[in-house]
Amino acid sequence: MDPVFRVWTPAPPRAGADASIPLPTTERKARSPMAVTSVATKPFSDQKPGTSGLRKKVTVFQQPHYLENFVQSIFDSLEGFQGKTLVVGGDGRYHNRTAIVTILRMAAANGFGRVLVGRGGILSTPAASAVIRKYEAFGGIVLSASHNPGGPDGDFGIKYNIMNGGPAPEKVTDAIFANSRKITSYRILDAVPGSLDTLGESRLGGMTVAVIDPVADYAELMGNLFDFAAIRKLFASGFTMRFDAMHAVTGPYATEILERQLGAPAGTVMNGIVKEDFGGGHPDPNLTYAEELVEIMMHRGEADFGAASDGDGDRNMVLGRRFFITPSDSLAILADNAALVPGYRGGVVGVARSMPTSAAVDRVAKAKGFGCYETPTGWKFFGNLLDAGKATLCGEESFGTGSNHVREKDGLWAVLFWLNILAVRQESVEAIAKAHWRSYGRTFYSRHDYEEVESNAANGLMDAVKAGFTTLPGQIFEGREVVMADDFAYTDPVDGSESRNQGIRIGFRDGSRIVLRLSGTGTKGATLRVYLERYEPDASRHGLDAQEALADLIRIADQIAGIRQRTGRERPTVIT
Numbered sequence: 001m002d003p004v005f006r007v008w009t010p011a012p013p014r015a016g017a018d019a020s021i022p023l024p025t026t027e028r029k030a031r032s033p034m035a036v037t038s039v040a041t042k043p044f045s046d047q048k049p050g051t052s053g054l055r056k057k058v059t060v061f062q063q064p065h066y067l068e069n070f071v072q073s074i075f076d077s078l079e080g081f082q083g084k085t086l087v088v089g090g091d092g093r094y095h096n097r098t099a100i101v102t103i104l105r106m107a108a109a110n111g112f113g114r115v116l117v118g119r120g121g122i123l124s125t126p127a128a129s130a131v132i133r134k135y136e137a138f139g140g141i142v143l144s145a146s147h148n149p150g151g152p153d154g155d156f157g158i159k160y161n162i163m164n165g166g167p168a169p170e171k172v173t174d175a176i177f178a179n180s181r182k183i184t185s186y187r188i189l190d191a192v193p194g195s196l197d198t199l200g201e202s203r204l205g206g207m208t209v210a211v212i213d214p215v216a217d218y219a220e221l222m223g224n225l226f227d228f229a230a231i232r233k234l235f236a237s238g239f240t241m242r243f244d245a246m247h248a249v250t251g252p253y254a255t256e257i258l259e260r261q262l263g264a265p266a267g268t269v270m271n272g273i274v275k276e277d278f279g280g281g282h283p284d285p286n287l288t289y290a291e292e293l294v295e296i297m298m299h300r301g302e303a304d305f306g307a308a309s310d311g312d313g314d315r316n317m318v319l320g321r322r323f324f325i326t327p328s329d330s331l332a333i334l335a336d337n338a339a340l341v342p343g344y345r346g347g348v349v350g351v352a353r354s355m356p357t358s359a360a361v362d363r364v365a366k367a368k369g370f371g372c373y374e375t376p377t378g379w380k381f382f383g384n385l386l387d388a389g390k391a392t393l394c395g396e397e398s399f400g401t402g403s404n405h406v407r408e409k410d411g412l413w414a415v416l417f418w419l420n421i422l423a424v425r426q427e428s429v430e431a432i433a434k435a436h437w438r439s440y441g442r443t444f445y446s447r448h449d450y451e452e453v454e455s456n457a458a459n460g461l462m463d464a465v466k467a468g469f470t471t472l473p474g475q476i477f478e479g480r481e482v483v484m485a486d487d488f489a490y491t492d493p494v495d496g497s498e499s500r501n502q503g504i505r506i507g508f509r510d511g512s513r514i515v516l517r518l519s520g521t522g523t524k525g526a527t528l529r530v531y532l533e534r535y536e537p538d539a540s541r542h543g544l545d546a547q548e549a550l551a552d553l554i555r556i557a558d559q560i561a562g563i564r565q566r567t568g569r570e571r572p573t574v575i576t
């Protein structure tokens, strides 16, 4: 077995929670010749998928029937999958393996013909997307709560991806939720699959289970997009990098690609062993939670390039020596330099960003004649634009960047894109960012998160700001005049579907803005996100610290929304 998987041990089964433990005979209603059991169940009222699937505490998922109800609700929302292929994998967090065994038994009982599952139950979210696309699977189930902590007291999650490899669109997630409200039984096979740790095929009822290498297909795809020879040369020249896998799923991917294929010295990848509890850490690659990397890069300035990825490998943070690149700037810089990368040379048709992401990329799109789209928060909103060939590169302020190579955001992809640019330009990360600002102006940007706020207080805050939509325009705060205030709504340009209530926007005369949203990915209380943005064309002011440059907008946000008073917090939990 690959050494990076060695410490990955199965979760101990818990009575009543582990589907591999035979169900009580009283729960068995009917038996088909293939030993399929139809288990009577009752709906749970809280299975509405959020920004990215269903995310709850592990203990919630361990309730008898909880996972099974949701999985059956997924299958009941799909048509025509009999005999087809399903991809299954997760980020290796606690409960991953137990859940996969249940899903395999249910997939077999519901009539899938074949399941591709990553060895050890591992598939990063972008790798799952790549595998769905490469093998033309019907869809996939990805088990992750992304950047949320793991372990027995941590979070777990499940989402369904459609055959384009991307997260199910709202019409599918709405159908899953509707099914979860009326479910009366689920189907499960009375047999358990063979080992998930051995590559190869086995039978489970009428279904084939193929255990695949979780890294190989993804690594091959990266090799087709990026100039690996140039990056190899960069590392051979003494260029130094630290990649923090945060004991999450990208460990084996980064070790294979950066150290084995690209020749980066051993030790370039830190925290590369996948652990069920992420080593007790919070696998969110930002300036607060990636503290070890931040110390190495921002305080000690020990490497030329630093990067981190999250629990399931779809997010990325990029750092230069003592230099932070905001995700919004990263998207703009990748778009501006796409011609240097083989996979995108001359091939960018359009860019897309989520509404709260800064407009830095819009300026690149305008200069280069790319199409430019603004969507609600949630990677699922990019799927149609990518499928229709309207967007090539997409990005979000929440440390997500990706392209049409898969239908998920992709952490390691973004890191390789940067490495490719660095290899060609032979300049530092800081020099590239500053040159970008000189060409396009700098968009000062920051996000302030208030985590685990009492839900009523958070909702009350949002409602109070919305009640002011008609009176805010025309008001002046610290010399800034409000010119618009609304709740962002989106009409998908491809299928015409509409999404409302996607975040409060308050725009000022000079183009600066404040956005307020409640996160759709938290599992405890509410997380208030405050996004602040101001454009600065004057290069002599580009050296300002972002918090200083945005200080008046930060105060105005508090004046308009009463953040401190309503949340009872003096300062944000996380500032990025």
Ligand code: G16
Residues within 6 Å of the ligand: 051, 052, 145, 146, 147, 310, 314, 315, 377, 378, 379, 380, 396, 398, 400, 518, 519, 520, 521, 522, 529
């Ligand atoms: C998910 C979504 C992203 C979204 C992020 C934050 O990412 O896929 O599109 O930007 O959540 O969402 P929210 O602001 O609602 O918490 P991930 O990495 O958690 O899957």
